[in-house]
Amino acid sequence: MESVKILDCTLRDGGYYTNWDFDEALVDSYLKSCESLPLDYLEIGYRSPVKSEYLGKYFYCPDSVLKAVRQVSAKKIAVLLNEKDVSLDDLEPLLGHCTDLIDLVRVAVNPVNFGRAVTLARGLKDMGYEVAFNVMYMSNWHKVDGFFDQLDQVNGLVDYFYLVDSFGGVYPDDVRSIVTQVKSKINSKVGFHGHNNMELGLINTLTAIEAGAEIVDATIRGMGRGAGNLKMELLLTCLSSKFGLEVDFNALGRVVAAYGPLQDMHQWGTNLPYMVSGANSLPQKDVMEWVSKRFYSMNSIVQALNNQSAGVEDN
């Protein structure tokens, strides 16, 4: 347990609910509380080429944002790149000038674009960053032809290779077997990023650690896409009682309280439609839209998900 690193990605994954706008006072209070918590990395947001729709400043994380973070926080700073939005040519304008502001660049990788992501990783490594792969859809990796055979390409390039349970649908036995399989192929450190559709975020993360994972993600109050993530307060409380991890519960209580009003407003967390999408490995993007618009009844959402799951055309 001593060697396991913890990454908080509340601003990055929670941004799905606020369109990556966060009140400055909240960010300040978050950063200050995190200083007293046993966290290794804070993922502040994305870096991205400009998109056509409006997205808030933590989707772009300009230097001004990162400088402000550095002034308050001594933690290592991470940003995420969406591989699908970023070409090799984008790297220099996006990240060519800020190794002093960013420690770790994570890349969200669709397993079918693994080769392209390896090229990006080489570019990032050459720039001097720590590099992580967040490889999505782990419950479907076995369906991707040759996926496991190509993994050794990350050796020497990727510091952290994350299993991402995008659908919140994997069970501890799956986590144990996939961590073991991945560790037999690569020498990067293995990470786990869980979603909480079936309230399996904690046990999947503990199982990943037991199986040899060396970095894990969580967010304050589980704020994150769809049903949300493993709750940081749950992870820290558990690691404190189980392994004696030192936790300042006053700081933890402060940051949990600080995000209370946002949760009251956006109501993230699991519910029946997210449970159904998790249990059947269906994307939560659609569910998130249906639920947030409060336009469809629970029943019709669950029915639509069941139809998708049964291969019936959506209604």
Place this chain on the structure above:
Amino acid sequence: MESVKILDCTLRDGGYYTNWDFDEALVDSYLKSCESLPLDYLEIGYRSPVKSEYLGKYFYCPDSVLKAVRQVSAKKIAVLLNEKDVSLDDLEPLLGHCTDLIDLVRVAVNPVNFGRAVTLARGLKDMGYEVAFNVMYMSNWHKVDGFFDQLDQVNGLVDYFYLVDSFGGVYPDDVRSIVTQVKSKINSKVGFHGHNNMELGLINTLTAIEAGAEIVDATIRGMGRGAGNLKMELLLTCLSSKFGLEVDFNALGRVVAAYGPLQDMHQWGTNLPYMVSGANSLPQKDVMEWVSKRFYSMNSIVQALNNQSAGVEDN
């Protein structure tokens, strides 16, 4: 899986939040939806000698309540007795005349009063009821002298012997080992009743089933004492996708929606103080009072729990 029975105890365990008063329309809608769900038992409330403070009608479940339930529901009906409140002499006035209204009598048993509970079980069995023991504090059973040696006294008397994770603090490995140990001592069917302080309700219940448990509890939206129980909608969704259990998701959606306003009002579910109490096997009774009075800050609650855990006097 086919042989596993499911008991819903929303009214009984959820009553901690409503003082065992429930709106009749809600109960009616609950009972009707449950008719379409794969549930074997509904636990409607307690039977109890009159207590000095006010407690609502589902704490006493007079015949009129049970008759009304029987008119709507074809499910088997259960009530719970608190062993600490009920002597052998109370049995006849409490339950001597209603084997037509109640199928299963569960007894909440403090492990230190095991012998007394066995006497009650004999009385209940003689009256013709199915009998269950809900033995509390499973995370502390190993601390009770001779606890496991006396278990065979339930053979022939107790139909279901429940492991109750009162603190919401056990992990799947604990569940597996305790179910196995109990099954080696007794021939009653084994049950599991989990609380959700650490969001381990689902995985602990699945683990209990895997280890041979034959009946499990859950409640709608997890409504139940303190941090609440395993959510019935999560259990059914999971058993549907994992084992092909037939679930009418429209009925499930209806009953989940019906309890929405109550949850908005009472805000049950886990939070940082409940996580701390679960992780350290501390009673959630105090936490429930502190949290519901909104009189203390999260910080002071967590601090108080930590002090209890460290053996420091409470503040």
